[in-house]
Amino acid sequence: CGVDNVIALLNSAEQEQRMFASVGAAGPGGAVAAEVPWSEAAIKRDIDMFAENGLKVIGIEDTAPMDKVRLGLPGRDEQIDNVIVQLRAMGRLEIPVLCYNWMAVSSWARTDVAVPGRAGALVTGFNREKAEQMPPLVEPGEVTDEQLWAALQYFLDAVIPVAEESGVRMGMHPDDPPITSVRNMPRIMRSAEAYRRLLAMHPSPSNAITFCQGNFALMTDDLPALIREFGAEGKIIFVHFRDVRGDGDNFVETFHDDPGYIKALAQTVNDYWTKHGRPDKLVLSFHGVP
DSSP states (O other): OOOOEEEEOOTTSHHHHHHHHHTTOOOOOSSOOSSOTTSHHHHHHHHHHHHTTTOEEEEEOOOSOOHHHHHTOTTHHHHHHHHHHHHHHHHHTTOOEEEEEOOOSOOSOOSEEEEEOGGGOEEEEEEHHHHHTSOOSSOTTSSOHHHHHHHHHHHHHHHHHHHHHHTOEEEEEOOSSOSSEETTEEOOOOSHHHHHHHHHHSOSTTEEEEEEHHHHHTTOSOHHHHHHHHHHTTOEEEEEEOEEEEETTEEEEEOSOOHHHHHHHHHHHHHHHHHHOOOSOOOEEESOOO
């Protein structure tokens, strides 16, 4: 199929733990691994598995659990140490991209996973009114925006120097959906201005953006302009090609093939290559294929 490179999750790390928790399961079961999922040995095992099938891991979209870090709770330093272990392992294994997020307690939020889309494809959807009828994640006011921002500053100050030393660039994924809160839990990575604030908090090539096209489309009426802005700064290190129809409070997934978005991304990539030279790889993730 022409696919040689992959972005990987970690076996039994935060993404998988949240997935099993969301359906009331304790975990995948089976034998307990001798190494934690973010260790060099565990990541090496994962990339060897992909290599056996002709695929090379060029990025990881997962971390050790980080909710104590995001919320600024006791125990966050231990969780940060786990992320540092992962960053150093990725550097030694020559995996240059880490996608992470600042969604505390829960990940991307959806209220429907089977909306009929183009050509009969089933897509996901979100309705805020339906979401707010679900049990709250926290009590109102228990967690604040500034609590999350202060915790993010603490995290960046601890990990960005290690990412630089390791040759790893960290791309922050937007909150999904990018709205003020979900079930009482605030979400801060919800606007272009939030990303400008993120980049200014710890200026570094390793402090960068996972440009999830669908989420950024919900932040602005001019997505190509936003692509050009962050692209000109060399801050878009990983792209999720996806799109949505609606707004942050009520949307459904659709397909990614808007020519304006693709043209802006292509121009940004070409401008960066002209200025910095062409790298070995360009990291994109397609969410939906026509």
